Amino acid sequence: MKRGSELAFDAIQRTIGEIILIGEHVIPRYQRPYAWDEENVFDLWNDLKDNPEGHFLGNMVVHPSGSDSWDLVDGQQRLTTVLIAIRAIKDAYEKIGEKGRAQGLFxxxxxxxxxxxxxxxxKYRTESGFLHLSLFSEPESKIRQTNPKSNADKAQYSAYKIFARNIEAEVDKSRGPDVETIDAIRDRFIRSTVVYVRVDDRQDAFRIFETLNDRGKSLNQVDLVKNQVISSIPVTAAQEEERLWVKSVSQIESISWSKVKVEDFLGYLWNSTSHQQDDEIVAVNRIRRSVDAYMRSKANAEQGARDFIRLFSETAEIFKEFDECLASPNGKHWADLVPAERWRPDRYASVDHSLYGCLVPGSNLPLNLLFSLLRNYIHGTRRTLSNARLVDFLRAIENLQFRWSISQRPSTSTIRRAYRRAAYSVDSASTANDIVKALQQFKRDANSLMPTDAQFKDGLKKLTYFTQRPQDVHRVRHTLERIEEFWGSSRLSRNQVVTLEHIEPQGAKSINSNQNFWVGKLGNLMLLPMEVNSALPSAFSGKAPKLAQWANSKDLILQKQIEVGAWGNAVANRRMEELLDAAISVWPKVMTI
Known part of the structure; x- marks a missing residue:
């Protein structure tokens, strides 16, 4: 036992076999689910095969959680994988009738x-899953009949199958007795070694883990921050916070709108707050230190930790709703998230309508400002942000981001700085007037960043929509919807289910042919109710009377061609220019402050 700076721990290199037999190891609630992929499993197999006398697996950090029971702070993925391999080896012994050896591994x-x-x-501190109910319990025949549901369960089952196949292949290739070959495989696993670090309590275990893993890399920041905040809450009182953390991570990883990694989410989250001394962007690899400074600034570190986890949870829940907004921007999906005293369907319908335009570009750049605004509006205690002001802010974000993304501009420090400054101001606002000032400053920053009209038009000309190539569908639909709003007198209602119609049909045209590409461009697209679109004839002359019922009166070129019953590439190009002229008014280069 060593002591220094009030930190007591025991670190010794041990075989994994010795460690397993110590007692039981427990995976706490806050640990991420099993996530090793096939490449990780193959790497472990090959490393052990190349080093049969005892491959070094790295560090394991534990602290006591009961009699003969140890909580795993670091090493759960490796230990889980080794135990899955041991199960596969046990099954190999049973196949050749070596029941004694199989029982030894059991x-x-x-x-x-x-x-x-x-x-x-x-053991998992949460409920037993596939690992316990199948891999560690059932006969091999039943294991192979199971149908794992979660990603973690599927990964565990995949690891089991990889080990089983590799063991069988090695036995088949061996010229010696089967039992000796399996013995050698068994020994490779149980003789592999780790530096086993046992610490007296959980907080010290987190400190050791941080020392071993903090190399200033963003990859480790989520685990480091998690350990930092969880360790500040007494072990007997942290169950709810651990549950919230696991739930939040799962929500973040399930988002389909944008594949934001949890580490990146942490960066956007922390840069959506005013918990730092200034509004400078906090780099991901410095967030742990920034969170630590925030918690130490509190009179009670435990309460600071709880506040951080609540912030993490609230923001993850908001992020989860972005998928719902893109799928159906009617505001209804917010009902379960918004406190009952703040819920009004009409208000969240207007929020969704504006938020949709911020999400359509598919950019992560505005995330910190969106998080700050929506957290303030849904959970803020000061009530500084009205519905009308939120919608104004969202429209300003859309104006900048839609122009920026459509013009295919890259992320720059200047635009990131504009979003960060606005997020900081919104989060720190104590009055409604502070919000007004934040919006005015954001518009000034945005106006200085706006791409030119020519750049914006060039980007819009590149948008296409084909059934076989739908990646621009949200951008195209939103462009036409907002132009409809700008023109006014739309015959389409906001709540109507609309689809994109190719005025010149796609038909059997190859989208890989340059001469057909105009068919997917804006000039050849319009919005129609779904039930109308599905019943239209193909030829323009045949469907023109029906199009006349839905075409906007300001859509002058389309209206004229409906009258004459003719359509083609040249006309679609002229209509494209008409739409582009409207677009630069919908998304102006200079916003009024």
Whole structure:
């Protein structure tokens, strides 16, 4: 046992076999689910095969959580994988009738505790899942009949199958007795070594983990921050916070609108707050230190930790709703998230209508400002942000981001700085007037960043929509919807289900032919109710009377061609210019402050 700076720990290199037999290891609630992919599993197999005398697996950090029980702070993925391999080796012994050896390995999966009850060597503090109910319990035949549901369960089952196939292949290739080959595989796993670090309590275990893993890389920031905040809450009182953390991470990873990694989300989250001394952007690899400074600034570090986890949870829930907004921007999906005293369907319908325009570009750049605005509006205690002001802010964000993304401008420090400054101001606002000032400053920053009209038009000309190539569908639809609003007198209602109609039909035209590409451009597209679109004839002359019922009166070129019953590439190009002229008014280069 070593002591220094009030930190007591024991670190010794041990075989994984010795460690498993110590007692039971417990995976806490806050740990991420099992996530090793096939490449990780193959790498472990090959590393052990190349080093049969004892491959070094790295560090494991634990702290006591009961009699013969140890909580895993670091090493759960590796230990889980080794135990899955041991199960596959046990099954290989049973296939050749070596029941004694199989029973010997079963002792590495389960044991009898001091009360005489069977228990697992590796346990989750949450409910048992596929690992326990199948891999560590069922006969091999039943394991292979199961249908894992979660990603973690599927990854565990995949690891099991990889080990089973590799063991079988190695046995088939071996010229010696099968039992000796399997013995060698078994020994490679149980003789692999780790530096096993045992610490007296959870907080010290987190400190050791941080020392071992903090190299200033963003990859580790989420785990480091998680350990930092969880360790500030007494172990007996942290169950709700641990549950919230796991739920939030799962929500973030399930978002389909934008594949934001949890580490990136943490960056956008922290840069959506005013918990720092100034509004400078906090780099991801410095967030842990910034969070630590924030918690130490509180009179009670435990309360600071709880506040951070609540912030993390509230923001993850907001982020989750972005998928729903893109799918159906009617505001209804916010009902379960918004406190009952703040819920009004009409207000959130207007929020969704404006938020949709911010999400359509598919850019992560505005995330910190969107998080700050929506958190303030939904959960803010000062009530500084009205519905009308929120919608104004969202429209300003859309104006900048839609122009920026359509013009295919890259992320720059200047635009990131504009979003960060606005997010900081919104989060720190104490009055409604502070919000007004934040919006005015954001518009000034945005106006200085706006791409030119020519750049914006060039970007719009590149948008296409084909059934076989739908990636621009949201941008195209939104462009036409906003132009409809700008023109006024639209015959389409906001709540109507509309689809994109190719005025000149796609038909059997190849989208890979340059001469057909105009068919997918804006000039050849219009919005129609779904039931109308599905019943239209193909030829323009045949469908013109029906189009006349829905075409906007300001859509002058289309209106004229409907009258004459003729349509073609040249006309579609002229209509394109008409739409582009409207677009630069919808998304002006200079916003009124």
């Amino acid at each position: 002792n590495y999966l389960q044991r009898v505790d001091l009360s005489g009850d069977p228990t697992f060597r590796l």
